[in-house]
Amino acid sequence: MPIERICTVAEAVKLNEYAYSFTLEVGDMSPAGPGEFVHIKCGDSLLLRRPISICSWQDGLLRIVFEVRGEGTDWLAHRKAGDQLSVLGTLGKGFQMERQDKCLLVGGGIGVPPMLGCARWTDGKSTAILGFRSADRAMLQEEFVAACANVQVATDDGSLGYHGYVDALVRETLEKEKDFTVVAACGPKPMLRNVARVAAEFGVPCQVSLEERMACGVGACLGCAVQMADGTMKHVCKDGPVFDAREVDWNV
Ligand SMILES: Cc1cc2nc3c(=O)[nH]c(=O)nc-3n(C[C@H](O)[C@H](O)[C@H](O)COP(=O)(O)OP(=O)(O)OC[C@H]3O[C@@H](n4cnc5c(N)ncnc54)[C@H](O)[C@@H]3O)c2cc1C
Ligand code: FES
Structure with a gap:
């Protein structure tokens, strides 16, 4: 409530x-x-x-x-x-994960902070992949290191860590380690779409946190409605912001 x-x-x-x-x-x-x-x-x-x-x-x-x-x-x-x-x-409804889960946590830009909550929720077994535009925008790395088994950083311009987008690191990680319970991601929609695609290729369930402009925040105004893959509309504020990636219509 x-x-x-x-x-x-x-x-x-x-x-x-x-x-x-x-x-x-x-x-x-x-x-x-x-x-x-x-x-x-x-x-x-x-x-x-x-x-x-x-x-x-x-x-x-x-x-x-x-x-x-x-x-x-x-x-x-x-x-x-x-x-x-x-x-x-x-x-809202958040990420569905258990304390003992080993999760692959993926954050992009201002989508990174909520993934720290996931890292602390999951008893230190998770891996975090954090993407930023450039080194001067990086944040919270030490706190992820303290809460995760492994932390990797990517920047769009190569000024820190891997030079490129987080989905390439997600692919690399899933090629080496197959036993993640879930891939959980928050960030810009194109990033979420790419991460969801890679997770699906490897058969790992994927949850994504969507951003939409909001008014009431409690499901009363339709302000945050998004199109789902089955043609229905859902409220990001009440039904999400976290959705199973298979539910989302990635083409809109
Ligand atoms: C569920 C959810 C969680 C969020 N968590 C965070 C967070 O942890 N940290 C953070 O910095 N931001 C977060 N945001 C985004 C944040 O709500 C917006 O940046 C903020 O509402 C902008 O308000 P403003 O008055 O500063 O800007 P405005 O003047 O309202 O908007 C400035 C610009 O941002 C765009 N914009 C505004 N709101 C959104 C939105 N929700 N999605 C996409 N574009 C938007 C506008 O179109 C405009 O171009 C979240 C959004 C949602 C829906
Ligand atoms: S913001 Fe009003 S319904 Fe979601």
Whole structure:
């Protein structure tokens, strides 16, 4: 049951030139697992809340990591420790994974933070593949190293780690190791489509976290409807944001 709560910002840190990490005091607001999100009111003049994935959570604290895209996230980036935020959460259906699972976690850009929640959920057996545009956008690597059996980084321009896209590393990894329970991915849709295709080739189940513009965040407005492979429409906010990759219509 989502709760609306006024939460104090316990810590506000800039991770790099683009990304901010906020730790919020949320009381008993806690997700059932990784991949859920919170809906944050970003300023008095903005009517709509902004959806941000839960990066990690523990003991009444919940961490979000975000980049500035427009007015709402810019307002958020200017908050500091001690400020208060109106937070609605936790929302959505997250990744389906068990503590003992060995998962292949794939994050692209600002899709990387929610995969840290997955890494911490799965008892250290998972592998993480993290993709960034360039080295100056990289983040959270040490925390993934602490939580995963193996971490690989790719950059589009080759300035850090593998030179290329994450799906090439997903292929390389699945060629060597066949026993992943699931491939779980969050990032831009073209990345998700390519990762889903590789996972399907190797016969490994794949879950993807989709992004769509949102209004209400609770399934009441149709704002976030997406086309599914079977012709039906689903709400990213209520039915997702995480879907089985086979459900998604990748052609729209
Ligand atoms: C389930 C979910 C989880 C998310 N998690 C995170 C996260 O952990 N960290 C993070 O930085 N961002 C995340 N986002 C994206 C974030 O919600 C948007 O960047 C934010 O709403 C933009 O608001 P704004 O007012 O700053 O920009 P706006 O002025 O509203 O938009 C700026 C630009 O971003 C585009 N845009 C806005 N919202 C979205 C969206 N949802 N998908 C694609 N394009 C969009 C607009 O079309 C416009 O071009 C998530 C989105 C969803 C749906
Ligand atoms: S945002 Fe309103 S239905 Fe999803």
